[in-house]
Amino acid sequence: MPSSVPPAYRADPRWPVTTPRLTLRPVAPDDAEAFFAWRSRPDVVRFMYQPPWDRQTADVKLRTWSSAPFEEPGDVLVLAVESDGDVIGETMLKWAAGPRQAEVGYALHPDVGGHGLATEAVRATLRLAFESYGFHRVFARIDEENLPSVRVVQRLGLRQEARLVESDVRDGGWSTELVFAILDREHAARAVS
Numbered sequence: 001m002p003s004s005v006p007p008a009y010r011a012d013p014r015w016p017v018t019t020p021r022l023t024l025r026p027v028a029p030d031d032a033e034a035f036f037a038w039r040s041r042p043d044v045v046r047f048m049y050q051p052p053w054d055r056q057t058a059d060v061k062l063r064t065w066s067s068a069p070f071e072e073p074g075d076v077l078v079l080a081v082e083s084d085g086d087v088i089g090e091t092m093l094k095w096a097a098g099p100r101q102a103e104v105g106y107a108l109h110p111d112v113g114g115h116g117l118a119t120e121a122v123r124a125t126l127r128l129a130f131e132s133y134g135f136h137r138v139f140a141r142i143d144e145e146n147l148p149s150v151r152v153v154q155r156l157g158l159r160q161e162a163r164l165v166e167s168d169v170r171d172g173g174w175s176t177e178l179v180f181a182i183l184d185r186e187h188a189a190r191a192v193s
Contacts, residue, residue, distance in 0.1 A: 013132035016082075019120050023082040024091065024128075031080050032062040034087035038109040047146040048107070049170055070133075073097050081108065081121045088112045091125040093133070100136035102129050106152070118152045126156065127191075130184045139181035143170060153180040157190045 016025040027035075036058035038044045045052050053061070070077040073095045081089040089108030096103050104125055108118050129135045140158060142149045158180035166174035 013128060017079075017124050017128055019124050021083060022117065022120055022124065024079045024121060024124050025082070027062055027065050027078045027080045027090070029059070029063045029066050031066075031087050032058040034080070035062060035090065038089070038107060041110070044107060044110065046171060047143045047149065049143075049168060070095065079125065081117070083112065083117065088117070089121060091121050093125060093129055093138075096139075098137070100134065102133070102135045102138050104129065104138050104140050106149075113148065118148070119155050122152055123156055126182070126187055130187050134184075136184050137181055138187075139179055142178050142180065144176040144178050150178065150180075156182070157186060158182045 016023045018024075032055075036053055036055055039053040039058065040055075042052050065076070065078040068077075069075055070093070074097075075095045077093045077095075079091045079093075080087045081091060089106065089112070091104065091106045094103040094105070095101075104122060106118055106122050106125070108121070126138055129138045138158075139161070140149075140153050142153065144150075144163070159182070160178055161181050162177075162179040164177040164179065167177050168175050
């Protein structure tokens with residue numbers, strides 16, 4: 001029977017993680033200005049179910065995230081996504097409560113949308129989740145109206161597992177959440193093919 005205990009945390013999974021066009025690394029406090037550029041935009045954060053950031057919030061969040069551990073359920077690893085040396089987005093892994101489970105999240109500045117960069121960044125984050133941290137299942141929770149985000153996870157082979165009708169409130173009205181997931185063996189099979 002597979003162990004329900006996550007593997008030991010690896011303090012340095014060979015940072016940075018690189019792809020053909022991107023570099024992913026843990027965030028640093030001086031990433032606050034870049035994160036503020038998209039997290040201050042209502043059109044971006046509306047699907048994150050939070051208000052737009054002000055500059056002080058950006059400073060506090062990046063300082064907190066940059067020093068946060070990633071060792072047990074509840075911990076969050078936030079990564080800066082760089083292209084040509086500029087921080088253009090973020091991905092995150094949240095260590096979920098279930099055995100060897102993690103949630104993946106992502107946001108890129110809208111100015112870089114439409115070029116497959118989100119898909120490339122999330123692919124690298126999934127590889128990190130499975131190969132460096134040994135998670136068994138990674139899932140994404142996405143507002144049903146966030147079609148670009150839905151397309152990213154579908155391209156990466158995550159299957160829709162649930163549709164939670166009117167499960168949360170966004171913009172003063174009910175919203176429906178979709179849950180997508182992929183298992184370690186499914187991810188490995190896609191990497192081979």
